[in-house]
Amino acid sequence: MLDPAGEATRAAAARLGVDGVRRLRIGKAIxxxxxxxxxxxxxxxxxxxxxxxxxxxxxxxxxxxxxxxxxxxxx
Amino acid sequence: MLDPAGEATRAAAARLGVDGVRRLRIGKAIxxxxxxxxxxxxxxxxxxxxxxxxxxxxxxxxxxxxxxxxxxxxx
Incomplete structure (x- = not known):
């Protein structure tokens, strides 16, 4: 499924110098x-x-x- | 920690007829x-x-x- 927040966060991680993140998905945990x-x-x-x-x-x-x-x- | 969304959801569960929910916490999973x-x-x-x-x-x-x-x- 699409996860625009996850994609944006992955880009932000690279800007923080962490560039090994291949996948990042954000969901809910209940x-x-x-x-x-x-x-x-x-x-x-x-x-x-x-x-x-x-x-x-x-x-x-x-x-x-x-x-x-x-x-x-x-x- | 406070979790107002979790509390509101627990109340909504009771209105759906599920009244055994003792605790409900909503968080993020990444x-x-x-x-x-x-x-x-x-x-x-x-x-x-x-x-x-x-x-x-x-x-x-x-x-x-x-x-x-x-x-x-x-x-």
């Missing part, structure tokens, strides 16, 4: 902590949010990385 | 491909760019994750 009955439920909730709220699917791709917390509300 | 003599050189170049160009250290934290490409320009 960290969520979700409480759900199980991992599958959490995943489907996050997928819903990603499509409807967090990303604009017309111009943005997204990927999801899950990190499971252990136990259920222990302490 | 992917760079850097050509350098070795990993230490690449790291110091990226650290320079992060401090001077990519992040605003007054209001932003950053972390760096390195993924090393194998070989040197083989094919």
């Amino acid at each position: 960290e969520l902590e979700v409480e759900a009955a199980d991992a599958a439920t959490a995943r489907s909730q996050i997928e819903l949010l990603s499509d409807r709220l967090l990303a604009n699917p017309v111009i943005e791709d997204w990927t999801l990385e899950m990190i499971e917390a252990s136990g259920e509300q222990s302490a | 992917e760079l491909e850097v050509e350098a003599a070795d990993a230490a050189t690449a790291r110091s170049q990226i650290e320079l760019l992060s401090d001077r160009l990519l992040a605003n250290p007054v209001i932003e934290d950053w972390t760096l994750e390195m993924i090393e490409a194998s070989g040197e320009q083989s094919a």
Whole structure:
């Protein structure tokens, strides 16, 4: 996908003397902590949010990385 | 750090019926491909760019994750 901000930043890096940058892409990173009955439920909730709220699917791709917390509300 | 966009998005998630979201933070993710003599050189170049160009250290934290490409320009 086009990334004009990334391209401009790559040019600015060269002006700072760092000319080894071959590629530079700027995107969003969103960290969520979700409480759900199980991992599958959490995943489907996050997928819903990603499509409807967090990303604009017309111009943005997204990927999801899950990190499971252990136990259920222990302490 | 304060993240008003993250807070607003968390409230919007609840209005979409997803009410298990305990925390939501929005940040930037920047992917760079850097050509350098070795990993230490690449790291110091990226650290320079992060401090001077990519992040605003007054209001932003950053972390760096390195993924090393194998070989040197083989094919």
